[in-house]
Amino acid sequence: MTTAQASGSGRSAALIATLVVAAAALVFVLLQAPNAISASTFTTPIGPVSTVQERGEAAADGRITAADGQIEAGSALSLYDGSPAVAGLDGALLDAVRTAAAAAAEDGVDLRVNSGWRSPELQQLLLDEAVGTYGSAQEAARWVATPETSEHVSGDAIDIGPWQSAEWLGRNGAAFGLCQVYENEPWHFELRPDAAVDGCPRMYRDPTERVR
Incomplete structure (x- = not known):
């Protein structure tokens, strides 16, 4: 060779x-x-996540800012953050979540705010994006309420993250008067003071089932 x-x-x-x-x-x-x-x-979980909705293109044109409750992409806020997304929440709701967070911390779970108070302008922008994503106002309504009916705009709802934290609150929230309201939104919680005694009420399938 x-x-x-x-x-x-x-x-x-x-x-x-x-x-x-x-x-x-x-x-x-x-x-x-x-x-x-x-x-x-x-x-x-199936369905849109509120933080993705409000972060993607919501602030692309510069009209939506932290003053509207918009949370910076890739971030989740402390329950003691002074920004409008947290400070704009109903005081009783915020106190209940903070109390729950102290209990969660003992289990090694950190409750964070993925979305809190939102301005009507931010809510409308999220709804418009949802219509584009899902192809119709009817389907979008399953995920995003109008500015006139949104509990986020009124300061009566909070979205908790990350997933393990939302799961913890879903299991333990009733003791603090906090309830998951929609079956398709395991991150969305509202204050139900009677839940500590009576338990959380039946969940709505999605926001379209709720009469406001």
């Missing part, structure tokens, strides 16, 4: 080895994919 032939043979062997490793990695990824999809299916 000549030197050139030996060199060519070496390169061929290296190429084959590389292809074998790449094929093995591809098989591993494909085998893992169903598990990853399954996990995502069970841990990610």
Whole structure:
């Protein structure tokens, strides 16, 4: 065998080895994919998340700011934050959530504000975006209320995150008078003072079922 032939043979062997490793990695990824999809299916609730709604393009034109209750992308606020999203909430609601947060902290859970008070302008912008996303006002109404009917605009609703925190409050909130109101929004809580004794009332399927 000549030197050139030996060199060519070496390169061929290296190429084959590389292809074998790449094929093995591809098989591993494909085998893992169903598990990853399954996990995502069970841990990610269906439907829009309020923080995504209010962050995406809501402030793109500069009209919507923190003064409207808009929360900076990638952020969640402390329950003691002084911005309008927190300070604009009903005082009794905020006190109840702060009390719940102290109990949650003992369980290693941090309750954060994903969305709180919103101005009518921010609420309308979210509704307009939802209509564009879902293709009709009827479907959008399942996720975003009008400025005239939104409990966020009146300061009577708070969206809690992250997911494990909302789940904690869903399980324990009644003791603090805090209830999940809509089946399709596990992050949305409102004050129901009687819940500490009577438990939370039946949830609405979505906001369209609620008579205001």
